[in-house]
Amino acid sequence: MQTLTDKLIKKDLQxxxxxxxxxxxxEDLKPIIIKKGEGVNLYSYEDKKYIxxxxxxWCNLLGHCNKRINNAIKEQxxxxxxxxxxxxxxxxxxxxCDELTKVLPKGLEKFCFTDNGSSxxxxxxxxxxxYHYQTGNPQKTRFMALTDAYHGETIGALSVGGVDLYSExxxxxxxxxxxxxxxxxxxxxxxxxxxxxxxxxxxxxxKDFEKYGSQTCAIVIEPxxxxxxxxxxxxxxxLKKLRQLCDKYNVxxxxxxxxxxxxxxxxxxxxxxxxxxxxxxxxxxxxxxxYMPMALAVTTKKIYDAFYAPYLEGKAFMHSxxxxxxxxxxxxxxxxxxxxxxxxxxxxxxxxxxxxNKIIKEKFSSHKNVGDIRSIGLINAIELVEDKSTKKPLxxxxxxxxxxxxxxxxxxVILRPLGDVIYFNPPLxxxxxxxxxxxxxxxxxxxxxxx
Ligand SMILES: *Cc1c(COP(=O)(O)O)cnc(C)c1O
Numbered sequence: 001m002q003t004l005t006d007k008l009i010k011k012d013l014q015x016x017x018x019x020x021x022x023x024x025x026x027e028d029l030k031p032i033i034i035k036k037g038e039g040v041n042l043y044s045y046e047d048k049k050y051i052x053x054x055x056x057x058w059c060n061l062l063g064h065c066n067k068r069i070n071n072a073i074k075e076q077x078x079x080x081x082x083x084x085x086x087x088x089x090x091x092x093x094x095x096x097c098d099e100l101t102k103v104l105p106k107g108l109e110k111f112c113f114t115d116n117g118s119s120x121x122x123x124x125x126x127x128x129x130x131y132h133y134q135t136g137n138p139q140k141t142r143f144m145a146l147t148d149a150y151h152g153e154t155i156g157a158l159s160v161g162g163v164d165l166y167s168e169x170x171x172x173x174x175x176x177x178x179x180x181x182x183x184x185x186x187x188x189x190x191x192x193x194x195x196x197x198x199x200x201x202x203x204x205x206x207k208d209f210e211k212y213g214s215q216t217c218a219i220v221i222e223p224x225x226x227x228x229x230x231x232x233x234x235x236x237x238x239l240k241k242l243r244q245l246c247d248k249y250n251v252x253x254x255x256x257x258x259x260x261x262x263x264x265x266x267x268x269x270x271x272x273x274x275x276x277x278x279x280x281x282x283x284x285x286x287x288x289x290x291y292m293p294m295a296l297a298v299t300t301k302k303i304y305d306a307f308y309a310p311y312l313e314g315k316a317f318m319h320s321x322x323x324x325x326x327x328x329x330x331x332x333x334x335x336x337x338x339x340x341x342x343x344x345x346x347x348x349x350x351x352x353x354x355x356x357n358k359i360i361k362e363k364f365s366s367h368k369n370v371g372d373i374r375s376i377g378l379i380n381a382i383e384l385v386e387d388k389s390t391k392k393p394l395x396x397x398x399x400x401x402x403x404x405x406x407x408x409x410x411x412x413v414i415l416r417p418l419g420d421v422i423y424f425n426p427p428l429x430x431x432x433x434x435x436x437x438x439x440x441x442x443x444x445x446x447x448x449x450x451x
């Protein structure tokens with residue numbers, strides 16, 4: 001007899017082109033049809049439980065079906081579902097910006113709404129270019145970005161990205177980016193570690209700023225954690241120095257905090273670790289608690305003012321998305337900020353983060369293939385290598401990370417490694433017993449595959 005799940009899988013595979021997937025892999029590993037979510041758990045139709053330690057692609061911040069966010073959206077739903085955002089506004093958008101201004105780095109106070117992370121990056125890039133164009137620097141037409149960067153999948157965002165897996169094939173249609181060699185702390189060429197270094201690797205950026213600064217609008221970066229590249233973590237000193245370079249060459253600093261924002265690194269924003277303010281900050285993922293697709297490009301009054309002029313001067317920022325400022329998303333986002341504050345989420349997560357990192361180090365450190373264990377906030381990543389002493393990567397064609405992922409799924413843990421980097425990036429509300437369980441499972445599965 002065919003179960004409901006069998007029927008759903010069949011229909012799924014008949015129609016759905018899943019994101020970031022080789023669909024042929026699904027012949028072996030079928031899509032898992034989720035019926036409901038609760039806290040850090042997801043449940044299939046057979047009531048099999050999966051612990052979502054990747055926060056459903058890093059967006060679920062406060063657990064699935066969080067009562068308070070559910071209610072906030074329900075209430076909004078019966079009041080106003082959507083309204084054109086040009087010339088119209090609504091209370092939740094206003095409240096959100098007002099509250100966010102209080103927690104954002106100093107000076108960020110003008111909010112441009114988009115509806116996904118990539119489009120926030122696009123908006124930030126356009127905004128920066130147009131700012132320079134309208135302030136007497138039309139020669140500034142290029143963008144800088146770091147090696148191993150990830151900023152999304154649309155053409156502009158993909159251009160600033162530097163992970164070949166996603167962008168290589170599209171190179172002929174991408175923008176010509178100034179690619180700066182970024183920090184690489186595990187394989188640091190200066191033999192330092194990022195806890196106590198002076199970010200000597202900024203010298204690559206210094207050279208490129210000197211050479212190309214005058215033609216550059218902005219540098220787009222992921223502050224402190226290059227997440228998609230394998231949770232690569234670098235020093236706040238690097239950020240501080242980059243801020244100084246940007247000031248010196250009149251280049252905007254665009255901080256893509258789509259993955260790092262909202263407490264993921266232990267502070268509200270990764271930029272807070274370096275005590276810097278970017279010129280534009282992009283937010284999404286945690287913004288609505290992982291409920292609704294929404295994103296922001298937040299900027300300064302200085303940038304905003306360069307667009308403020310009589311209509312016929314043609315200086316307006318003519319950027320829009322149909323769902324800009326969607327009220328349901330704004331209602332969720334407002335409630336997320338309230339929960340963070342009222343339930344001391346960051347303080348509790350910081351305490352749990354110490355425990356999480358401790359047990360991961362205890363369990364994994366001595367394994368022959370564990371090259372690096374890095375952590376910031378509740379983010380913990382384990383880089384698997386062929387040889388610990390030379391740091392030689394595993395043969396990627398063996399897809400070790402993917403094999404471990406499949407094993408862990410059987411035991412009800414969603415790991416989804418990045419290549420051969422196993423990582424945990426759980427909802428901030430994860431508790432110790434789940435930490436114990438997911439790290440045990442991850443370790444067992446790693447041993448099963450690697451010995
Ligand atoms: C996820 C992500 C994006 C893209 O956001 P989407 O909503 O998937 O378009 C951009 N930058 C970073 C750092 C991300 O992690």
